[in-house]
Amino acid sequence: MSVITAGARDSSVVTWRNLMNVRRQPDLLLGATVQPIMFVLLFAFVFGGSIGDNPDAYREFLMGGIFAQTVAFNSAYTTLGMAADLEKGVIDRFRSLPMSRGAVLFGRTTADLAVSALGLLVMSICGLLVGWRIRGSFLDAVLAYAILLLFSFAMSWVGAFVGMASGNVQVAQSAGFIWMFPLTFVSSAFVSANAMPGPLKVIANWNPVTAVADAVRDLFGNPRPGILQATSDSWPAQHSVLWSIVSCLAILAIFAPIAVAKYRKVASK
Amino acid sequence: MPPSASQVAVHAEALVKTYGSTRALDGVDLEIRSGTVLGLLGPNGAGKTTTVRILTTLLKPDSGRAFVAGHDVLADPAAVRRSIGLSGQYAAVDENLTGYENLYMVGRLYGMSRSDSGARARALLDRFRLKDAAERPAKTYSGGMRRRLDLAGALVAEPTVVVLDEPTTGLDPRGRLDTWEVIGELVADGATVLLTTQYLEEADQLADNILVIDHGKVIAGGTPDQLKNGVGGERIEVVVGEAGEVEKARQILFSLGSGEPTVDDHQRRVSVKVDTGPKALVEALRRLDQEGISILDVALHRPTLDDVFLSLTGHAAEEAVEPEPKGRKSKKGAS
Known part of the structure; x- marks a missing residue:
């Protein structure tokens, strides 16, 4: 059997195993579904009245940011999953089997992508309830969801690396989540990057979360309330769709190889 | 190669x-x-x-x-x-x-x-x-x-x-x-x-x-046999009825054995390596009886891997407390 088909078969076996885990233990889905709902409601109704002059418009603006944030958090679930497998000795067993080296990671990130897709569905419904609409074309909407899933997948590989570096679930609990907050808040997910002080503004402009949030707002045709207009003339702000795709691919190009390299050497305990 | x-x-x-x-x-x-x-x-x-x-x-x-x-x-x-x-x-x-x-x-x-x-x-x-x-x-x-x-x-x-x-x-x-x-x-x-x-x-x-x-x-x-033989000799192991009798039993076994007896005060167990096997056991029983020491348990056994480990490393294997000494004992008796 060729290396590719063997790798695909091994990956699909591991994906199946991970999805069976989700099916048998549905509380694993809580984080992926309840958290985004919570964020939609919190931002929409707690901050909604204070940010900008039009709460309805802010809620619609908000959805792109919450989409981007939620798929970014997918990386934390991958981190936890890898750390748990490592801690239980499952990774040792996999590594002692004659299976392809990337299959455990590919199977994990693929399964987490499926969970992430479910989260997007739940969130979209929740968004529709608070007044968000898809106002763009069908193809633009498809592209928006594709970008979100690509970003989710890319972040999942970062999470896989972090999970193996953490070594156990306890460390992974913090290591997986802590960097999510600056990553998702130093962006245009909830506010305008323009209001941030100099260096932070540069980071926010180039942050893939900003690109993804802006890209899906554009593609879904969600208007920005006056105060949150993207007046930035930075290159990424002008090319959010392109930059979101390029940055996702760059994340994958960096983290997929180092995650696989880490997997080859990783030791439980 | x-x-x-x-x-x-x-x-x-x-x-x-x-x-x-x-x-x-x-x-x-x-x-x-x-x-x-x-x-x-x-x-x-x-x-x-x-x-x-x-x-x-x-x-x-x-x-x-x-x-x-x-x-x-x-x-x-x-x-x-x-x-x-x-x-x-x-x-x-x-x-x-x-x-x-x-x-x-x-x-x-x-x-x-x-x-x-x-x-x-x-x-x-x-x-x-x-x-x-x-x-x-x-x-x-x-x-x-x-x-x-x-x-x-x-x-x-x-x-x-x-x-x-x-x-x-x-x-x-x-x-x-x-x-x-x-x-x-x-x-x-x-x-x-x-x-x-x-x-x-x-x-x-x-x-x-x-x-x-x-x-x-x-x-x-x-x-396992080679390792046990390497330690050499058999051991007499006695468990006495009362704490006060442990020291006396130790003295008796010391005089019969080749080497310092090991004593477990908590379990009131004394054991010593002997060279003459059953003869030493008979003698030990006679003298313990003479001194009026109450004997709860007595055994002559070949060295166990515990003994091997102890003599090789100078310390007991990690899990000295398990498996239960009782189960091990009966097996020793049989070997």
């Missing part, structure tokens, strides 16, 4: 592995003949698991070389993985998958077809007495059942060499007996097994050859 794979299943030379300034392995050699069981015995941190990890390609040694089923672990790890089955220290079963699904998955990952994987999973569940639990998620299994499932996982691809890393650590006595039985069957079927353990009794029961390892070095090797 290593000897041919048909006779020697595992061959390792001068394995060294350091972590910072700690030499986890400091030049370990080992050899396992096909169809035999090698027990790798040593306290926690002795280097057992590091050895296993190197032989199963999970870890690269700093120096030295090793061949498993004729394949070089460094040059051709993929071939080694195809030839081995590993059951680790903790049962690496997926709790949310059923017993059947766990084994089916392993079969698929060895590259077996769907139907072969399924058939093999069924056969192993049967053999490991898990048939009734086959369709239940593994989280409902007892500790012993999980271990059996994990062992079954190591056998899915009918590997040339089976590596069992502390297969009974953390099991209750019932689970341990259960697991021994399964390993015993495996051995009877002619498998080549590398077994690490900190339980001396386990090595004694299951292994053809034993390698004692401490601080990353092999400090003794041979069959």
Whole structure:
């Protein structure tokens, strides 16, 4: 059997195993579904009245940011999953089997992508309830969801690396989540990057979360309330769709190889 | 070159592995003949698991070389993985998958077809007495059942060499007996097994050859009998009825034995090495009786692996308290 088909078969076996885990233990889905709902409601109704002059418009603006944030958090679930497998000795067993080296990671990130897709569905419904609409074309909407899933997948590989570096679930609990907050808040997910002080503004402009949030707002045709207009003339702000795709691919190009390299050497305990 | 794979299943030379300034392995050699069981015995941190990890390609040694089923672990790890089955220290079963699904998955990952994987999973569940639990998620299994499932996982691809890393650590006595039985069957079927353990009794029961390892070095090797004979002599062991009698019993045994008696005040147990076996025992009983010492238990036995371990390392094996002394005692009496 060729290396590719063997790798695909091994990956699909591991994906199946991970999805069976989700099916048998549905509380694993809580984080992926309840958290985004919570964020939609919190931002929409707690901050909604204070940010900008039009709460309805802010809620619609908000959805792109919450989409981007939620798929970014997918990386934390991958981190936890890898750390748990490592801690239980499952990774040792996999590594002692004659299976392809990337299959455990590919199977994990693929399964987490499926969970992430479910989260997007739940969130979209929740968004529709608070007044968000898809106002763009069908193809633009498809592209928006594709970008979100690509970003989710890319972040999942970062999470896989972090999970193996953490070594156990306890460390992974913090290591997986802590960097999510600056990553998702130093962006245009909830506010305008323009209001941030100099260096932070540069980071926010180039942050893939900003690109993804802006890209899906554009593609879904969600208007920005006056105060949150993207007046930035930075290159990424002008090319959010392109930059979101390029940055996702760059994340994958960096983290997929180092995650696989880490997997080859990783030791439980 | 290593000897041919048909006779020697595992061959390792001068394995060294350091972590910072700690030499986890400091030049370990080992050899396992096909169809035999090698027990790798040593306290926690002795280097057992590091050895296993190197032989199963999970870890690269700093120096030295090793061949498993004729394949070089460094040059051709993929071939080694195809030839081995590993059951680790903790049962690496997926709790949310059923017993059947766990084994089916392993079969698929060895590259077996769907139907072969399924058939093999069924056969192993049967053999490991898990048939009734086959369709239940593994989280409902007892500790012993999980271990059996994990062992079954190591056998899915009918590997040339089976590596069992502390297969009974953390099991209750019932689970341990259960697991021994399964390993015993495996051995009877002619498998080549590398077994690490900190339980001396386990090595004694299951292994053809034993390698004692401490601080990353092999400090003794041979069959259980050879090791015991190496310590030499038999021991008289007496348990007296009252705490006040321990010292007197110690004096009597000291005068009969060759060497200082060991005393366990808590259990009121005194034991000493003797050269004249039964004669010394008769004499000891006569004199203990003369002194009016109440005797709860008395035995003459050959050295146990505990004694071997003590004399080799100067310290008892980690788990001196288990398995229960009582079970061990009756076995000693029989040997």
